[in-house]
Amino acid sequence: MQVLNPLAIQLNEQLRDAAPVVFALLSELGKRIYLPKGILSQTAEANTAAHRFNATRAIALDFSQDMGDMMHLPVSRELVPELSLENIYGYAPVLGQQALREAWQTHLLNENPSLAGKTFSLPIVTSGMTHGFSLLAELFVDNGDTLMLPDKIWGNYRLIFESKAGATLQTYPFFNAASDFNTHGFRETLANAPDEKLLVLLNFPHNPTGYAITETEARQIVDAIVACADTGCRILVMVDDAYAGLWFDAAVMPESLFGLLAGCHPNVVPVKIDGATKEEYAWGLRVAFITFGLGETPMQPLEQKLSGLIRANTSGAAQVSQTLILAAMKTPGYAQQKRRNYGTLKARALKVKAVASDAKYAELWEVYPSHAGYFICLNLKSANAETVRQRLLMEHSIGTIALGETELRIAYSCLDVSDIETVFALIAKVIETL
Numbered sequence: 001m002q003v004l005n006p007l008a009i010q011l012n013e014q015l016r017d018a019a020p021v022v023f024a025l026l027s028e029l030g031k032r033i034y035l036p037k038g039i040l041s042q043t044a045e046a047n048t049a050a051h052r053f054n055a056t057r058a059i060a061l062d063f064s065q066d067m068g069d070m071m072h073l074p075v076s077r078e079l080v081p082e083l084s085l086e087n088i089y090g091y092a093p094v095l096g097q098q099a100l101r102e103a104w105q106t107h108l109l110n111e112n113p114s115l116a117g118k119t120f121s122l123p124i125v126t127s128g129m130t131h132g133f134s135l136l137a138e139l140f141v142d143n144g145d146t147l148m149l150p151d152k153i154w155g156n157y158r159l160i161f162e163s164k165a166g167a168t169l170q171t172y173p174f175f176n177a178a179s180d181f182n183t184h185g186f187r188e189t190l191a192n193a194p195d196e197k198l199l200v201l202l203n204f205p206h207n208p209t210g211y212a213i214t215e216t217e218a219r220q221i222v223d224a225i226v227a228c229a230d231t232g233c234r235i236l237v238m239v240d241d242a243y244a245g246l247w248f249d250a251a252v253m254p255e256s257l258f259g260l261l262a263g264c265h266p267n268v269v270p271v272k273i274d275g276a277t278k279e280e281y282a283w284g285l286r287v288a289f290i291t292f293g294l295g296e297t298p299m300q301p302l303e304q305k306l307s308g309l310i311r312a313n314t315s316g317a318a319q320v321s322q323t324l325i326l327a328a329m330k331t332p333g334y335a336q337q338k339r340r341n342y343g344t345l346k347a348r349a350l351k352v353k354a355v356a357s358d359a360k361y362a363e364l365w366e367v368y369p370s371h372a373g374y375f376i377c378l379n380l381k382s383a384n385a386e387t388v389r390q391r392l393l394m395e396h397s398i399g400t401i402a403l404g405e406t407e408l409r410i411a412y413s414c415l416d417v418s419d420i421e422t423v424f425a426l427i428a429k430v431i432e433t434l
């Protein structure tokens with residue numbers, strides 16, 4: 001057993017006083033981690049007082065032209081001439097650019113009416129959503145802790161939470177007999193959960209099916225979580241909103257579950273993981289956010305702990321990526337450009353639904369309900385998904401994803417609307433000729 005650093009002890013006491021439930025949810029690493037006072041705080045002090053010579057930052061300055069510009073290579077600088085050197089090459093703050101964090105908080109308020117009047121934190125910038133999940137796993141998951149997930153998931157959760165953090169996954173069938181979200185199964189699994197600590201992960205719009213919940217389902221989910229919390233169980237609810245905003249069906253709830261979860265019960269700690277990745281069409285920029293349904297007092301020690309974790313793995317998300325996302329969000333054409341992409345994806349979503357559900361394919365596959373996001377998923381009735389995937393690839397140069405024995409995921413986000421009929425006709429042809 002490691003001796004805790006006095007700074008970690010101090011943060012733990014602060015957190016225990018401000019939010020005992022959050023403290024109780026911490027992993028052993030979560031209890032150990034802290035942000036050392038060393039280089040970062042000495043640099044911060046120098047930034048305010050070292051007006052003559054500031055020799056603290058681990059960067060290089062160039063004095064040939066000006067009073068200490070950032071040294072750089074013009075070959076890359078010329079590609080982004082409008083941005084300042086600091087905004088391209090400088091280190092971003094560990095928790096992300098303040099202005100970007102504030103802009104994302106405003107974005108969350110605008111997009112999620114249920115958040116109005118609720119307490120939630122300033123978003124913390126991560127290097128993509130995967131990094132956000134990894135941080136949450138480090139902060140909250142110990143070997144053997146239970147994580148509740150549906151049986152259809154984005155596969156990386158397994159790697160992050162099970163393989164890396166050692167969580168025990170407890171699954172429930174995603175769909176009920178009517179092919180709606182299995183709120184009953186969700187509730188039952190919660191009822192049989194461990195007594196003291198539980199992690200829950202929910203993802204709508206859903207990967208791999210494209211399913212999104214209705215408002216009634218959302219309320220049933222929150223009620224089930226509250227019922228479990230009432231028994232004394234402390235629950236960290238992670239809401240994966242990778243595809244937020246991409247709702248294409250008027251019947252579903254066009255906002256995040258996070259808004260309903262924030263403040264729903266003292267034993268429930270909701271955290272929203274979302275990002276520029278899919279929502280802002282900026283996959284490789286690696287800018288995402290984690291936002292807690294918590295107020296400032298618990299967030300102070302929690303931010304220190306997250307700063308320690310970020311410092312110890314990526315040290316922070318890329319500055320130029322954050323600059324690009326923030327600049328885009330502040331540019332007048334931003335909303336209109338997003339609407340245009342939304343319109344394009346919605347047209348594909350509607351077309352894909354009509355084509356895939358055509359009665360002529362009814363003997364070949366069942367189409368899982370898809371209302372949002374990037375995907376539609378077929379449950380093949382007699383063919384093996386991997387065989388179909390390989391044949392599609394080899395014989396027709398079509399790439400799809402096989403999941404398990406019978407499921408084939410198609411990212412219609414990557415198909416032109418005019419090609420959708422052809423793709424499904426060829427999937428059918430492959431199955432029929434097996």
Ligand SMILES: Cc1ncc(COP(=O)(O)O)c(C=O)c1O
Nearest residue numbers: 128129130154207240242277288
């Ligand atoms: C549901 C879901 N969550 C998270 C991610 C990962 O996002 P990122 O690329 O920002 O790590 C993906 C990517 O496919 C996803 O489908």
